[in-house]
Amino acid sequence: xxxxxxxxxxxxxxxxxxxxxxxxxxxxxxxxxxxxxxxxxxxxxxxxxxxxxxxxxxxxxxxxxxxxxxxxxxxxxxxxxxxxxxxxxxxxxxxxxxxxxxxxxxxxxxxxxxxxxxxxxxxxxxxxxxxxxxxxxxxxxxxxxxxxxxxxxxxxxxxxxxxxxxxxxxxxxxxxxxxxxxxxxxxxxxxxxxxxxxxxxxxxxxxxxxxxxxxxxxxxxxxxxxxxxxxxxxxxxxxxxxxxxxxxxxxxxxxxxxxxxxxxxxxxxxxxxxxxxxxxxxxxxxxxxxxxxxxxxxxxxxxxxxxxxxxxxxxxxxxxxxxxxxxxxxxxxxxxxxxxxxxxxxxxxxxxxxxxxxxxxxxxxxxxxxxxxxxxxxxxxxxxxx
Amino acid sequence: xxxxxxxxxxxxxxxxxxxxxxxxxxxxxxxxxxxxxxxxxxxxxxxxxxxxxxxxxxxxxxxxxxxxxxxxxxxxxxxxxxxxxxxxxxxxxxxxxxxxxxxxxxxxxxxxxxxxxxxxxxxxxxxxxxxxxxxxxxxxxxxxxxxxxxxxxxxxxxxxxxxxxxxxxxxxxxxxxxxxxxxxxxxxxxxxxxxxxxxxxxxxxxxxxxxxxxxxxxxxxxxxxxxxxxxxxxxxxxxxxxxxxxxxxxxxxxxxxxxxx
Numbered sequence: 001x002x003x004x005x006x007x008x009x010x011x012x013x014x015x016x017x018x019x020x021x022x023x024x025x026x027x028x029x030x031x032x033x034x035x036x037x038x039x040x041x042x043x044x045x046x047x048x049x050x051x052x053x054x055x056x057x058x059x060x061x062x063x064x065x066x067x068x069x070x071x072x073x074x075x076x077x078x079x080x081x082x083x084x085x086x087x088x089x090x091x092x093x094x095x096x097x098x099x100x101x102x103x104x105x106x107x108x109x110x111x112x113x114x115x116x117x118x119x120x121x122x123x124x125x126x127x128x129x130x131x132x133x134x135x136x137x138x139x140x141x142x143x144x145x146x147x148x149x150x151x152x153x154x155x156x157x158x159x160x161x162x163x164x165x166x167x168x169x170x171x172x173x174x175x176x177x178x179x180x181x182x183x184x185x186x187x188x189x190x191x192x193x194x195x196x197x198x199x200x201x202x203x204x205x206x207x208x209x210x211x212x213x214x215x216x217x218x219x220x221x222x223x224x225x226x227x228x229x230x231x232x233x234x235x236x237x238x239x240x241x242x243x244x245x246x247x248x249x250x251x252x253x254x255x256x257x258x259x260x261x262x263x264x265x266x267x268x269x270x271x272x273x274x275x276x277x278x279x280x281x282x283x284x285x286x287x288x289x290x291x292x293x294x295x296x297x298x299x300x301x302x303x304x305x306x307x308x309x310x311x312x313x314x315x316x317x318x319x320x321x322x323x324x325x326x327x328x329x330x331x332x333x334x335x336x337x338x339x340x341x342x343x344x345x346x347x348x349x350x351x352x353x354x355x356x357x358x359x360x361x362x363x364x365x366x367x368x369x370x371x372x373x374x375x376x377x378x379x380x381x382x383x384x385x386x
Numbered sequence: 387x388x389x390x391x392x393x394x395x396x397x398x399x400x401x402x403x404x405x406x407x408x409x410x411x412x413x414x415x416x417x418x419x420x421x422x423x424x425x426x427x428x429x430x431x432x433x434x435x436x437x438x439x440x441x442x443x444x445x446x447x448x449x450x451x452x453x454x455x456x457x458x459x460x461x462x463x464x465x466x467x468x469x470x471x472x473x474x475x476x477x478x479x480x481x482x483x484x485x486x487x488x489x490x491x492x493x494x495x496x497x498x499x500x501x502x503x504x505x506x507x508x509x510x511x512x513x514x515x516x517x518x519x520x521x522x523x524x525x526x527x528x529x530x531x532x533x534x535x536x537x538x539x540x541x542x543x544x545x546x547x548x549x550x551x552x553x554x555x556x557x558x559x560x561x562x563x564x565x566x567x568x569x570x571x572x573x574x575x576x577x578x579x580x581x582x583x584x585x586x587x588x589x590x591x592x593x594x595x596x597x598x599x600x601x602x603x604x605x606x607x608x609x610x611x612x613x614x615x616x617x618x619x620x621x622x623x624x625x626x627x628x629x630x631x632x633x634x635x636x637x638x639x640x641x642x643x644x645x646x647x
Contacts, residue, residue: 008584011464012577019574053576066577 003299009072015052016079023048024083024090031086031205032353045090046116054080055092056114058240063106064114065094070240070302074247078298081251085357086205088251089158092116096240097166097182100225100233109164109184121162123153123185123211124234130155131370133168134231138213140169140181145220147171147183149213152195159209160194163187167213172228182230184222191216202356240305242318245365246298246325252354253291253325253332259350260284260336263343274339283335290328297321313385316378323371326361333358387443387537387559390497391432391467392490392504392516393425395451395458399509409605410612411480412510414452421458424505426465427565430572432503433466435537444468446497450478450490456588463583464575470586471497475593480605483511487519489603493596494524499560501542506531506564517564527557533568 005013023045031037037045049055058073059065068076080088094113098120101110112118129135138151149169159165164186171181185192195210225233261284264275274280301317309317333355337344344351362368378385397403397417406413421429429447436443447462447470449455459470473493481489494502502524507514521528529535532544533552540559545552547566575583593600601607627636641647 008577008580011460011575011580015574015577015580048574051576052574053578057577068577072577 009075013075013079016076019052020079020083024087027087028084031084035204037205042090046092049091050116055116056094059094059114063110070243070305071299074243074298074302077244077247078250081248082255084353085203089206095122097233104221105184118163119158119161121156121158121165123156123165123167125153125155127152127154131367136168136170138169140171140183147218149216149218151213153211155208156211157208159211160197160207165211166224168230178228180230181227182224182233183218184224185218189216201359239315239318241365242322243298243301245361246321249325249329249361250295250298253294253329256332256336256354257287257291260287260339264339280339283339287332287335290332294325294328297324312378316375316385319371319374322365323368327368329358329361387439388498388500389432389435389443390446390448390494390499390502391428392448392502393429393458393462394422394449394508395419395455396422396508396510405615409480410615419454419457421461422505422508424507424567426572427567427569428503428505429462429465429467430570431535431565434570446471448493450486459588460583463586464579465573466579470588471591472588473591473596477593477600477604480608481603482608482610483513483515483519484609485603485607487516487523489598491520491523492598493591496596501559502562504564506566517562521562527561529555529557529561530564532563532565535563
C-alpha cells in the first residue's frame with residue numbers, strides 16, 4: 001500500500017500554501033468585518049489564481065481547467081480552505097454540470113466561469129426542499145417555444161453576485177421520473193430577481209441569498225442538457241461534491257491544530273505552559289487523531305474515484321469521508337476553542353471564526369443524516385465496501 | 387537574446403541554520419533547501435524580458451550546488467525558464483565568493499549569453515559580490531542593484547538603487563545584472579508549469595566539463611576561510627527605565643550612550 005502523494009502534486013500544494021499565506025490570509029480581518037472584499041482585492045485574487053491554474057482545478061484542460069484528478073483537487077482544496085471560506089471561495093470555479101453545455105452555451109457560460117470572468121450559482125434548494133431535492137416546486141412551463149419559470153430558491157451561494165444561475169425546475173410534473181430540467185438563467189432576465197440576502201452564522205463574505213422567478217421567460221437554447229434530465233447531469237457531480245466538502249474540512253482542522261499547539265506552548269498558567277498539562281495534551285491528541293482519520297478517508301475516497309471504482313462504491317466512500325470529516329471538524333473546533341479559553345471566544349481569533357464556519361459543513365452537500373442513509377443503503381445492499 | 391539566470395539553493399530562512407563543525411561550511415542538510423529569494427526576482431525579470439522579446443529569447447537557469455539543488459532548478463523551470471545547467475561536483479564544496487565566481491564564469495563562458503541576471507545577494511552568505519566578480523571575470527558590463535531593467539537591441543538600461551534614490555546606468559550587451567526585490571513580483575509556478583518543468587532539459591556539468599581547474603575551487607581553492615564561529619549570545623534581559631516624570635530624559639540619555647542620537 002503506497003500512501004505517497006505524487007511529486008508534482010506535493011510541489012503544487014506548496015505553491016497553493018504560499019498563495020494562501022500571501023494572497024488570502026492578509027484579508028481575513030476585512031472579510032470578517034465587512035462580509036466581503038474590496039472589488040480590487042477580489043479581482044487581484046482571481047487574476048493570480050487563474051495564472052497559477054487554481055481556477056476550475058477539476059475541469060479538463062481543453063476547456064482551460066487544470067485537469068487535476070480528484071486526489072489533486074482534494075489536496076488543493078484542503079490547502080485553499082486553510083483560509084476562511086469568504087476568501088477561499090473567491091478563487092474561480094466551474095461546476096462539472098456545465099460540461100453538459102452545448103457549443104453555444106460553452107462560450108457563454110462554461111468558459112467564462114473557468115477563467116473567472118463570470119460567476120455562477122447553483123439554484124436547487126427551496127424554502128420547502130433541502131435534502132429532498134426531487135420535491136422542488138419551482139415550475140417551468142413550455143410556452144411559445146420558450147420556458148416560463150415561476151418559483152423561489154433559497155440559501156443559494158453567490159446568488160447576489162452571480163452573472164447567471166443554474167436553475168432546477170419541474171417541467172414534467174406528470175412523470176414519475178425525469179421530471180426536472182436545468183436552465184441557465186442570466187442576471188437581468190425579465191422576471192428573475194435576487195431576493196433577501198441571508199445573514200448567516202459563519203463564512204462571512206461567502207454570501208447566500210434567495211432567487212425569485214416570476215413569469216421569467218427563458219429561451220429554449222438556455223436549457224442545460226435535455227429537458228426532464230436535469231438531475232441526470234447534476235448527480236454526476238454529487239459524489240465529488242461530497243469528497244470536496246470533506247476536503248474543505250481538512251484545511252481548517254489542520255490550521256486549528258497548528259494554532260492550538262502554538263497557543264498551548266506559549267500560554268502559561270500556574271507557572272507552566274498549558275501544553276504541559278495532560279488535560280490539554282489529550283485534547284490535542286484527539287484533534288490529531290480526528291484529522292489523520294479524516295484525511296485518510298478523504299484521500300482514499302478521492303483515490304477510489306481516480307481508480308474508476310464503481311460509482312456506487314465511490315458514492316458510499318465519499319459519504320463516509322464527508323460525514324466523518326465534517327463532524328471531526330466540529331469536534332476539533334470545539335476542543336481548540338476550549339484550549340484557547342476566553343480568548344477563543346473573541347471574534348478576532350481564527351478559532352472563533354472557524355468554530356462558527358464549521359457548523360454548516362454538517363448540513364450542506366447532504367446533511368450528516370443523508371450521508372448515513374447513503375452509507376446504510378449501500379451497506380444493506382452490497383455489504384461493506386472494501 | 388540568450389538570457390542566463392543564476393539561482394542558488396539556500397537553507398530556508400524560516401528554519402534554524404547552522405555551520406558544520408568539521409569544515410565550517412554551511413550545513414546544507416540541516417535545513418530545507420529553497421530558492422534564494424532574490425533569485426526568484428531574477429527569474430521573474432528574465433522571463434519578463436523574454437516575454438517582451440517575443441519568442442526570440444531563451445532563458446537558461448544556471449546553478450552551482452550539490453545534487454539536492456535540482457529542486458531549485460525545477461522551481462525556476464516551473465516558473466517558466468526554458469532549460470537549465472547544473473554545475474555540480476564534490477570538488478566545488480566549500481568554494482568562497484571568489485572561487486565561485488571563477489567556476490560560474492567558466493560555466494557561463496561555456497553556455498554563452500547576452501545577459502546574465504541574478505539576485506543581488508543570497509540569504510545565506512550575503513556577500514553580495516558575485517555579480518561584480520562575474521562581470522569582471524567575463525569582461526562585460528556590470529549593472530548591479532537594479533530595480534528596473536530595459537533592453538533594446540544591444541543596449542541595456544537599468545535603474546540602480548542607491549542610498550539617495552537611484553542612478554540610471556546604461557551599457558551595451560553582453561552584461562551582468564543583479565536585481566533587488568523592488569523590481570517585480572515573482573509569479574507563482576502554475577500546475578502546468580510544474581508538470582512541464584519535468585520535461586525540460588537539465589544539463590549537468592562537472593568541474594572537468596566546464597574547464598574549471600579543480601585546485602582553484604572548493605575549500606582548497608578558497609581565498610577566504612571561516613576561522614572560527616560561535617552561536618549568537620542569548621539576548622540579555624534589557625534595561626528597564628523607570629520614569630518618575632523624567633522617563634523621556636532617561637530614555638534619551640540611554641539612546642545617547644548607544645549613539646542613536
